[in-house]
Structure formats: structure tokens, C-alpha cells
Amino acid sequence: MTDTRARRSATLGPYSPLFYDEPLEFVSASGLWLTDVRGERYLDAYNNVPNVGHTHPRVVEAIASQGARLNIHTRYLNDRVVEYAERLLDLFDPALDRVMFTNSGSESNDLALRIATQHSGARGILISDFSYHGHTQALAEITTGLRTFEGVGAHVRTIRVPDLDGADAGRDEAEVLASSLAEVDEAIASLQAAGFSVAAWLFDPVFSTEGLARLPAGYVGGVLQRVRAAGGLGIADEVQSGFGRTGSRFWGHQQHDIVPDLVTMGKPMGNGHPLGGVVLPAALLDEFGPRNMYFNTFGGNPVSSAVGLAVLDVLRDEDLVANSERTGRRVREEFARLAAEFPFLGPPRGAGLFAGFTVHDDDGRPDGARTKRVVEGVKARHVVLSRIGRHDEVLKVRPPLPFGTEESAILVEALRGALGDA
Numbered sequence: 001m002t003d004t005r006a007r008r009s010a011t012l013g014p015y016s017p018l019f020y021d022e023p024l025e026f027v028s029a030s031g032l033w034l035t036d037v038r039g040e041r042y043l044d045a046y047n048n049v050p051n052v053g054h055t056h057p058r059v060v061e062a063i064a065s066q067g068a069r070l071n072i073h074t075r076y077l078n079d080r081v082v083e084y085a086e087r088l089l090d091l092f093d094p095a096l097d098r099v100m101f102t103n104s105g106s107e108s109n110d111l112a113l114r115i116a117t118q119h120s121g122a123r124g125i126l127i128s129d130f131s132y133h134g135h136t137q138a139l140a141e142i143t144t145g146l147r148t149f150e151g152v153g154a155h156v157r158t159i160r161v162p163d164l165d166g167a168d169a170g171r172d173e174a175e176v177l178a179s180s181l182a183e184v185d186e187a188i189a190s191l192q193a194a195g196f197s198v199a200a201w202l203f204d205p206v207f208s209t210e211g212l213a214r215l216p217a218g219y220v221g222g223v224l225q226r227v228r229a230a231g232g233l234g235i236a237d238e239v240q241s242g243f244g245r246t247g248s249r250f251w252g253h254q255q256h257d258i259v260p261d262l263v264t265m266g267k268p269m270g271n272g273h274p275l276g277g278v279v280l281p282a283a284l285l286d287e288f289g290p291r292n293m294y295f296n297t298f299g300g301n302p303v304s305s306a307v308g309l310a311v312l313d314v315l316r317d318e319d320l321v322a323n324s325e326r327t328g329r330r331v332r333e334e335f336a337r338l339a340a341e342f343p344f345l346g347p348p349r350g351a352g353l354f355a356g357f358t359v360h361d362d363d364g365r366p367d368g369a370r371t372k373r374v375v376e377g378v379k380a381r382h383v384v385l386s387r388i389g390r391h392d393e394v395l396k397v398r399p400p401l402p403f404g405t406e407e408s409a410i411l412v413e414a415l416r417g418a419l420g421d422a
């Protein structure tokens with residue numbers, strides 16, 4: 001055990017998870033490359049928080065120059081903050097025309113649920129049966145994708161997200177859609193019968209914790225329509241899928257041709273600087289605002305806003321959303337080739353630069369242990385990635401968006417080697 005690991009355990013406790021059997025200790029990074037404490041370099045095929053690349057000079061400059069000028073809580077006028085709000089809202093459907101800034105994805109989802117609960121006068125929440133949206137009390141009670149002591153609350157109903165390349169493979173797509181939506185109808189009826197009614201459906205547009213499920217066409221729109229008919233709101237959690245991650249479109253929900261009632265953001269928004277937000281229509285804010293004296297000390301302060309602006313500038317100037325689409329397509333083509341070489345792999349999953357495939361055992365069952373061997377084998381070849389899914393059986397590739405041809409080739413060679421050993 002390294003000294004840092006022992007000291008971490010002695011101070012932070014041993015419960016906060018670390019990746020890998022032998023955790024990595026990074027000391028610096030630039031672009032797509034991380035350097036560890038021994039001076040070894042690793043290609044980053046995993047981290048979406050440094051969305052525009054590690055230590056991007058324009059982001060670093062934004063932190064330094066605004067930090068040197070003014071950083072203060074949010075109850076004074078500041079044009080940086082307003083400029084950022086304007087620039088961000090320009091990226092949304094015109095119906096979504098207000099933003100509230102926060103410091104994390106959890107805080108954003110907690111606030112969105114509060115707004116939806118007050119709007120609907122209901123308490124019931126619909127959630128996928130294998131998902132994660134954050135760590136507050138309210139979110140612990142809707143967590144289904146990892147262990148919480150609270151367990152799922154009485155006001156929560158879980159729905160199984162269909163997966164045409166997973167549990168629903170081989171079934172007729174229209175039939176999968178119909179049975180999945182019937183399950184949603186049942187969940188809504190159950191919330192109504194229990195007196196909770198429906199406040200919100202909170203969903204990740206790429207269904208990442210679920211393992212990047214391939215949905216039947218019309219699923220997200222169908223659930224949203226049912227939730228709205230029951231008086232609830234649809235909250236798109238863009239913490240994973242936002243800011244160009246899914247390629248071609250800036251937001252994950254746009255892939256489903258819907259406009260959600262609320263959008264929540266976090267991780268990539270500040271490229272590592274803690275920044276999150278909730279985007280919503282003016283009508284919802286005008287309902288919530290007068291009822292609650294809400295302010296957020298750090299959320300969207302001048303430095304955070306300068307960072308947020310720099311991230312948007314880089315995404316635009318380096319054409320990173322188009323790169324996410326282009327490189328993502330190439331990565332999936334390579335994954336299809338790997339699947340032809342290694343029969344225990346499923347078809348490529350995901351959109352843009354959120355990609356993966358299922359790893360099976362030799363009898364075709366999802367195999368989390370084998371996926372772990374692949375992840376460790378790739379790490380031994382100096383590339384970092386991870387795994388997701390109900391059985392931790394889906395390889396998770398989600399690099400900073402400047403990931404290009406050269407990096408894809410390195411990733412695929414590392415995977416080929418690791419798959420050969422797995």
C-alpha cells in the first residue's frame with residue numbers, strides 16, 4: 001500500500017471508492033494525458049469532467065484572471081455571471097429560458113426535484129431501476145444503482161429501462177416499447193393509488209448507469225407524455241450526457257427529440273471546477289421564486305462563471321461537439337471489429353464519445369469479472385477507462401472530447417491486448 005493510500009484511509013476513511021486493485025495516483029495532466037507519481041503517462045479514455053481536456057490553458061487562464069480580479073458570493077450584480085447565463089441559455093430550446101446555478105450534479109437534481117414537487121403538489125418520483133443521480137437525502141431515496149442505507153422511498157416507483165442490445169435483445173421493437181410503456185402506466189397508477197401522485201420522472205438521457213441501454217424509438221417521448229398527463233414533470237439529468245458528450249447534439253435529451261421540463265447539469269460544465277445548474281422555463285421559476293427565499297453562496301460566482309464561459313468558448317472554437325460525433329463513430333466502428341474478433345463481446349453501445357460494449361462469459365451471460373479483467377488489462381497498457389451496467393459488465397469509454405484518431409488507435413490496441421488476455 002502506498003503511503004498516500006494509507007494516509008487517505010486513516011483520514012478520509014476506507015469507504016470512499018478508488019478505481020483499480022492498485023489505485024492510480026496522478027500528479028499532473030495535460031489534454032488527454034495523465035502522469036502518475038512514478039512519472040508514467042496514461043491516456044485518458046474515461047474522464048468526462050475535464051470535458052475540453054485536462055488543464056486546458058483557456059480554462060486555467062479564466063480561473064486565474066477572474067480569481068485575481070474578483071471572486072465573491074452571488075448576491076451582488078456581476079456581468080460575468082449574467083453573460084454566462086445568456087450564453088448557456090442560448091444552447092437550449094427557447095422554452096427553457098431561465099437558469100439557477102449550483103455547485104454539483106447532486107445539488108442540481110435536489111433542487112429540480114424540489115421545484116417539481118412544489119409545482120405538482122405531488123410527492124411521487126419515477127426513476128429507472130438501475131440509476132444514480134446524486135448523494136443528498138432526497139436523492140439517496142431514489143438511488144437504485146448503488147447501495148444506500150435509506151433504500152428506495154415509499155414515494156418512489158422504479159421502471160426497467162428497455163435495452164434492445166441487452167435484456168430485450170431479439171424481441172420485436174414495437175412490442176418492447178409497448179410493454180415498457182405499460183410498465184410506466186402501472187407505476188404511475190401505483191403512485192396515484194398510494195396517494196403520492198406524480199411529481200417527476202428523473203432520467204439520464206444516455207441511461208449510462210444502466211449500461212448505455214439501446215432504447216426502442218419513442219420510449220423517452222412516451223414516458224414523458226405519460227408523466228405530464230399525470231401532472232408530473234420530466235427532468236433530464238444532463239450531468240453525464242450534456243456539453244457535447246453524445247455528439248452531433250449539444251444535449252443528450254435532443255437525441256430523443258423532446259424538450260424536458262427541467263434540465264440539470266454538473267460534471268463537465270466547469271471542466272473540473274465545481275459548477276452545476278438547473279435550466280427551466282420562466283413559468284416554473286416564477287412559481288418557485290416567490291415561495292422560497294433561495295440563494296446559493298458559491299453557485300455561479302464570478303470565477304465559476306468565467307470558467308463556464310471558457311468551457312463554452314473552447315467547445316465552440318475547437319469544434320468539439322463535431323469531434324465527439326466523428327471520433328465516437330470511429331471508436332464504435334473499431335468496437336464492431338473487436339466484437340468480430342472476440343465473440344464474447346456485444347455490439348457497440350452509446351452515442352458520441354460515450355461508448356462501450358457488453359462483455360459476456362463463454363456461455364453468453366453478462367460477465368462483470370471478465371470486464372474487470374479487461375479494465376485492469378487496459379490499465380496495464382497505460383490507458384484508463386471503466387465499466388458500468390447492472391452487472392458492471394459494460395465497458396465504459398468516455399474521454400475528454402478532444403479525443404481523436406491517434407488516441408482511438410492507442411485505445412483500441414490496448415483493448416485488443418487486454419481482451420486477448422481476458
Ligand SMILES: Cc1ncc(COP(=O)(O)O)c(C=O)c1O
Nearest residue numbers: 104105106133134204239240266
Ligand atoms: C447522472 C448523474 N447525475 C448526478 C450525479 C451526481 O453528481 P455530483 O457527483 O456532481 O453530485 C452523477 C454522478 O456521478 C451522475 O452520474
